Amino acid sequence: MKLEQTADGSYTLFVPELDEHYHSIKGALTESEHIFINMGLKHHPSSTPRVLEIGFGTGLNAFLTMLEADTSQRHIHYTTIERYPVSDDLIHRLKYPEQICPKRSDDFYALHTTEWNAxxxxxxxxxxxxxxxxxxxxxxxxxxxxxxxxxxAPEKQPEMWSQELFNTLYARLSSGGILTTYCAKGVIRRMLQTAGFTVERLPGPPGGKREILRASK
Known part of the structure; x- marks a missing residue:
């Protein structure tokens, strides 16, 4: 994997084997904050939300969620699933805490070093x-x-975007729960609707994708 700087100054990783980036090259931090925090987490009213992340990756979404939990004083239980963890060396080279909140560096690295499956x-x-x-x-x-x-992206890992998997996620979502994703393709929107979700097209992050999707139950 290769380290690349995105348009907002934050870094992402590029995977040559997939010809794919972990985040938008138009702004990794901007994208994550807009799609998952502002359009997702902040949109749900629960004082004790249970969050599920598909793709832990660099830990950026988890870090932003942790910071928001402390700011809003909401008790968040965060479950994240990842098949191929990123190496410690690359995690440190991304320098997310240095850019986002330097005083919380230890907490960011704890996300990566803490034990799995507990x-x-x-x-x-x-x-x-x-x-x-x-x-x-x-x-x-x-x-x-x-x-x-x-x-x-679906064209890079189509097995992650199947109707069966969206059906499973719908079944695991609480009443009033929401799912957000950067992918606004029509085929994905229709699969979410077939699973039972009510789907909204929302404006994408500043300077980034034109639209994103938020699906609710």
Whole structure:
């Protein structure tokens, strides 16, 4: 994998084998904050939301969620699933805490170094549960209030964007729950609707994609 700087100054990773980036090259931080925090987490009213992230990746979404949990003083339980964890060297080279919130650097790196497959309380308001597993084969239990669907693009990893998997996520979503994703393709919108979601097209992040999707139950 290669480190690349995006348009807002934050970094992302490029995977040559997939010809794909982990985040938008038009702004990694801007994209994550807009799609998953502002259009997702902040849109759900629960004071104790349970969040599920599809694709832990660089930990950027988890870090932003942790910061928002502390700011809003909402107790967030955050489950994230990742099959191929990013190396410690690359995580440090991304320099996310240095750009976003330097005083929370230790908490950011704790997201990556803490044990897998167990609840770990990172801060008084943020509990992390990392699953090292394959999303396409994992049997999720319980309910979630907010789902961040942040897998690689459908044309790069089509197996991550199937009707069966969206049906599963709909079943695991609580009443009133929401799912957000950067992908606004018509075929994805229709699969979400077939699963039972009510789907909205929303403006994309500043300087980035024109539209994103928010799906609700």
């Amino acid at each position: 609840d770990v309380k990172i801060t008084p308001y943020f509990t992390l549960h990392k699953l090292m597993n394959d999303f396409t084969k994992y049997d999720f239990q319980g309910e979630y209030d907010v789902i961040y669907f942040d897998a690689f």
